[in-house]
Amino acid sequence: MEKGKVLLSVTGFNPQRWRELLSARRDVVLEPDGPADPSITYAVVWKQPANILSSLPNLKAIFSIGAGVDHILADRTVPDVPIVRVVDENLAQHMTEYVVWRVLDHHRFGMLYQAQQKKKIWREPPQRTANDISVGIMGFGSLGRAAARALLGLGFRINGWSRSERPMDGVATFAGNAGLRSFLNATDILVVLLPLTAATRGIVDYGLLKELRRRNGLGGAVLINAGRGKLQKDDDILRALDDGTLKEASLDVFEVEPLPKTSPLWGHPKVFVTPHAAATSDPNFLVPPMLAQMDAHDRGEPLRELVDRQAGY
Ligand code: NDP
Ligand code: OXD
Numbered sequence: 001m002e003k004g005k006v007l008l009s010v011t012g013f014n015p016q017r018w019r020e021l022l023s024a025r026r027d028v029v030l031e032p033d034g035p036a037d038p039s040i041t042y043a044v045v046w047k048q049p050a051n052i053l054s055s056l057p058n059l060k061a062i063f064s065i066g067a068g069v070d071h072i073l074a075d076r077t078v079p080d081v082p083i084v085r086v087v088d089e090n091l092a093q094h095m096t097e098y099v100v101w102r103v104l105d106h107h108r109f110g111m112l113y114q115a116q117q118k119k120k121i122w123r124e125p126p127q128r129t130a131n132d133i134s135v136g137i138m139g140f141g142s143l144g145r146a147a148a149r150a151l152l153g154l155g156f157r158i159n160g161w162s163r164s165e166r167p168m169d170g171v172a173t174f175a176g177n178a179g180l181r182s183f184l185n186a187t188d189i190l191v192v193l194l195p196l197t198a199a200t201r202g203i204v205d206y207g208l209l210k211e212l213r214r215r216n217g218l219g220g221a222v223l224i225n226a227g228r229g230k231l232q233k234d235d236d237i238l239r240a241l242d243d244g245t246l247k248e249a250s251l252d253v254f255e256v257e258p259l260p261k262t263s264p265l266w267g268h269p270k271v272f273v274t275p276h277a278a279a280t281s282d283p284n285f286l287v288p289p290m291l292a293q294m295d296a297h298d299r300g301e302p303l304r305e306l307v308d309r310q311a312g313y
Contacts, residue, residue: 003027003298004041007034007056010065011047013281018044018065021287026294042294046281047071054079061303063290065281067091067143068228069307070196083307084293086286092146094279098226099147099191102250102272103135103156106189106222111248111270128217130155136187136212139194139227140166140173143279147191159183163199163311184211189222196228197312204232209240220247226278229253234265241270252278 006022008015009031022028022044031048034040035055043053044063053059054077061082064072069085072078105111109125116123135151137144140160148158148171158171161183165175174183184190190212194200204225212221223246225232234255240246250272251265257276265271297303307313 003294004058004060005029005034005037005039006294007031007037007040007043007045007052009043009045009048009052011049013046013065018283018287021283022291025291041298044290045072048075050075051077053077061294061297063293064307065283065286067279068195069313070228070230073309073312080309082303083309084290084303084305085307085313086281087142087305088285088289090282090285091279092143095143095193095226096147096150098252098274098278099193099224100150100154102224103151103189103191104154105272106218106224106248106250107133107156111272115269125219126217131157132217133157133188134159134186134213134216135189135191136161136183138183138190138192140168141193141195144191144193147193159186181211184208185213187221188213188216188218189224192223192225192227192231194227194231195313196230199312200231202230202233204237206233206236206240206245209236209245212246218247220244222247223249223251225249226252229255229257229276234263238264238268241268246270248272250274252276 003026005027007029008019010018015030019028019030029037029040031052038057040056041058041060043059044065046065059079059081061084064085067086069083072083134157136159137148138161140162148160152158152170160166160171160173162175167173192204214221237249248270252274253276265273293303
């Protein structure tokens with residue numbers, strides 16, 4: 001049987017390496033070519049233009065090149081075929097590095113020392129150890145749990161919040177709306193690794209930040225968001241930073257990306273900005289399992305890492 005073709009539509013990414021690797025086993029059609037092409041059976045996408053996928057009459061499955069799939073589901077015309085998302089050790093490693101980096105930097109007063117260095121100030125604040133600090137991971141899925149394992153290894157106390165119960169040795173876990181307040185009240189550094197869904201949009205607002213714990217040697221609560229920008233309200237974060245509800249923030253994602261040059265977040269002394277770069281999808285790691293899944297699916301085997309369309313992630 002001849003293999004179906006792959007539509008590649010990766011807005012904002014250089015498609016070259018993805019195309020090269022996919023072409024090893026399948027013919028690849030690079031969007032904007034391909035609308036309505038009956039020989040296309042799989043699509044590999046990031047922020048595909050609306051109506052593209054619904055125009056393909058023989059599409060069997062959609063592969064996201066990211067862990068999040070809000071970029072796919074934003075198109076209301078996405079056909080009712082399985083959507084496969086990224087669950088990958090390399091991606092988890094990158095996210096873990098980002099989370100550990102930012103947690104340690106806040107824990108070890110990185111922003112304070114940078115400010116002091118500019119003024120040539122030689123002063124040391126009282127030092128705490130990791131097990132004085134509770135890191136709360138909001139979104140305790142594959143990336144949140146990987147980060148938790150590394151932080152546990154460093155001695156931090158970890159809280160995890162998810163939709164369903166997700167126990168982990170050595171971690172205090174909380175679930176659903178009923179567990180949210182207790183989770184926040186026990187958290188000094190909040191790490192957001194949620195997917196963007198109807199239930200999570202705008203969840204990181206002023207009221208939520210107010211619930212974080214502020215009785216610790218850090219001198220205040222800290223927010224780290226590497227989930228999605230639309231989980232947060234940028235203005236609420238600014239308000240919380242300005243009135244002391246938050247001590248500092250590390251933000252990798254923003255309501256509008258790229259972050260507009262006019263945003264006060266850019267120049268805020270208590271904010272560390274990265275350009276949605278916490279964990280970048282690497283085609284060298286992601287394409288081989290995608291191709292293997294396409295072949296297996298063609299043989300009648302079930303797909304793995306499927307998105308629950310109802311839940312939105
Ligand atoms: P998973 O699906 O494995 O985990 C998502 C977690 O969020 C799960 O624990 C899930 O609960 C929880 N969750 C979802 N909805 C709710 C809700 N309404 N209330 C409480 N908990 C909820 O995703 P990943 O860990 O693989 O990825 C997480 C997100 O990270 C992605 O969706 C993406 O947005 C972002 N990301 C950002 C990157 C970057 O570079 N900045 C790179 C990669 C990903 P449950 O366990 O019960 O299902
Ligand atoms: C992802 C991302 O969802 O890179 O994988 O944001």
